[in-house]
Every structure is written in structure tokens, then in C-alpha cells.
Amino acid sequence: xxxxxxxxxxxxxxxxxxxxxxxxxxxxxxxxxxxxxxxxxxxxxxxxxxxxxxxxxxxxxxxxxxxxxxxxxxxxxxxxxxxxxxxxxxxxxxxxxxxxxxxxxxxxxxxxxxxxxxxxxxxxxxxxxxxxxxxxxxxxx
Numbered sequence: 001x002x003x004x005x006x007x008x009x010x011x012x013x014x015x016x017x018x019x020x021x022x023x024x025x026x027x028x029x030x031x032x033x034x035x036x037x038x039x040x041x042x043x044x045x046x047x048x049x050x051x052x053x054x055x056x057x058x059x060x061x062x063x064x065x066x067x068x069x070x071x072x073x074x075x076x077x078x079x080x081x082x083x084x085x086x087x088x089x090x091x092x093x094x095x096x097x098x099x100x101x102x103x104x105x106x107x108x109x110x111x112x113x114x115x116x117x118x119x120x121x122x123x124x125x126x127x128x129x130x131x132x133x134x135x136x137x138x139x140x141x
Contacts, residue, residue, distance in 0.1 A: 032086060036076040038127030044098035045122035048115065051107025054100055058089055067111035075137035077114070077129035081105045081121075102126070 034040040055067060074080055085101045096104075106121040115121070115129055 032082070034078050034082040034085075036078055036127070038078055038123055041078065041081065041123035041126060042098045043123065044102050045120050046099050046101070046103025046106045047120055048103075048107045048110035048117055051103035051105070051110070054104050055107050058096075058100075059104065062089065067108050069108055069112040069114075071112065071114075071132045072136070074131050075134050077105070077109060077121075077126050077131060080108060081126060084108075 032040070055063075056065075059067075069080065081101060084104055085095065085098075088096070088104075102121045105126065106115060106119065109115040109121070109129060110117060110119070114131065119125065121129075
């Protein structure tokens, strides 16, 4: 059991008497769920051109100069954004700014022929990108 500072008796949390309640603000800060329809996407925007520079400076050290995206693994463009935001770069000390994530996503989609060179990706445009293999993920009868 944990002893709270200044308390004469132990303070127990949960059924096993360990842990502390989660701070709602801390949970909100890491609640990064993004749905295929775009709900949960943050504000911000990015272009393939800006993403190319960010990719060269942030991503190429692990991925090399070419941006490879296997369309067989990605049913929605929003999941590309979500993955980059959650997992890249793997040695980061904090999350990338949202606009950087949009830009890297835009560049990744552009480099793989899914958006144009001047397309701006944001919370409204990204969900509209149709991934080439989306029909293989769902039975559309």
C-alpha cells in the first residue's frame, strides 16, 4: 500500500491497492485516436513540398531517400497520418508538431502517387484521399 504524504494511514487505489487515478488532462493529451472518416484529426495542414524537406531531415536517416508505402497495408490515408503521429520518429523526445505530421503524410502520399504535388492535407482533405487497395479490406457487395 502507498502512504500519502501527510496521512497517518495508507491510501489504496483500485481493487489491488496499487496505482493512482489517471489525471483526465494527462489522458486527453495522449488520446490520439483518429478514425477512418477523419474524426479525431487535429488542426494543422501540410503540403508534399514541405513534407519532402521534413522527410529528408527527420525520416531519411532510417527510411532512406525513397518514401515507400505499401498500399496493401493501408486502407485509409488517415491511418497513415495516425501511424506517423504515434510512432515516428522512433527516437523522438516528444510528438512532432501536427502540421509536420500532415506535411510528412502529404509527402508520403504524393511520393506513392496518391495525391498531387500541390495538394494540401488537413483534417478535411485527408479523409477524402482514397487509398488504392481500400476495396481489398472490405467486402463492398
